[in-house]
Amino acid sequence: MNDELVGRHFLALEDFLPSEVDTLLDRAAGLMTAMPSRPLEGRSAALVFLNPSLRTRASFEVAMARLGGHAVVLTPGADAWKLEARDGAVMDGAAAEHIREAAPVLATTCDLIGVRSFPVMESFADDAREEVLRAFAAHSPVPVVNMESALSHPLQALADLLTLRQVFGDPRGRRFLLTWAYHPKPLPIAVPRSALLAACRAGMRVTLARPKGFELPDDTMALAARFAAESGGDLSVREDPDEPFDGAEVVYAKSWASPAFYGRFADEAPLREAARGWRVTERRMARTAPNAPFMHCLPVRRNVVVDDAVLDGPRSVVVPQAGNRLPTTMAVVLSLLGAGVAR
């Protein structure tokens, strides 16, 4: 293990050097074949979910249990006090507790804090500040793990990278297609942004395909281009739902909101409806390299984002991709806590 990982927050995968990401992936792969014996005995994680989850919650809770530790799941506003993140807030509204107290208090009983806080989707500038996640990071003396924020889903991106390793061995130089797909609702950019950055940093030949009007932020694209240049990969953008499938060696589908209409989603509707044809179909998958896998972070809307035939076919890796959330989460927790590892 790389001792540089111990005690750090895990907020975005790009906060970690490529060598550190490789360490996490090696460790996750190792955990799939050999488990240390209860390295987290007596240790706990607080998992704060401000939004719903199936995979993240199940994998994190089971990760803690398998490692001999314990997870406390808290749902602010439901079974825990509604939280305030803003400095200087006059707390005369719904929030009963400030993260300035909640984070250090949780750290008195827990060794790590996981936080899921989706964007509000009203103002991109406000969402991009990731106030809840950043407040936990600022006020927690123990590592904070981002379980998905406005901009990043690093646990998902790590599982995606493990999946790419399992498919290709070394994914360097392979053709990775990240395609926007129609979804009836405007979705956050955390997953596509994290997948794009991870693939570019892994040295893949990345194509981002999306309709005009569904750009990712300029700073994300600039960072992706820099990662591609540094890793020996490349990055191109297409506004065509078909041609980018030609020769793709892996297809990753995701939907996201139009930046021009952020927070004004009724106004976005015509643009979104005009892109209803951006669906992953068998016809499109037939254009890829032979046996190119289909990836999606899940949950996914069948026959809206992707056809049943693709999801139920032999090229879909969405279930093992989700299954990779368990070893990658275990690797992150063990590495941040410096537990159960040879030094």
Ligand code: CP
């Ligand atoms: N992919 C993912 O994070 O799934 P959940 O939202 O179900 O946790």
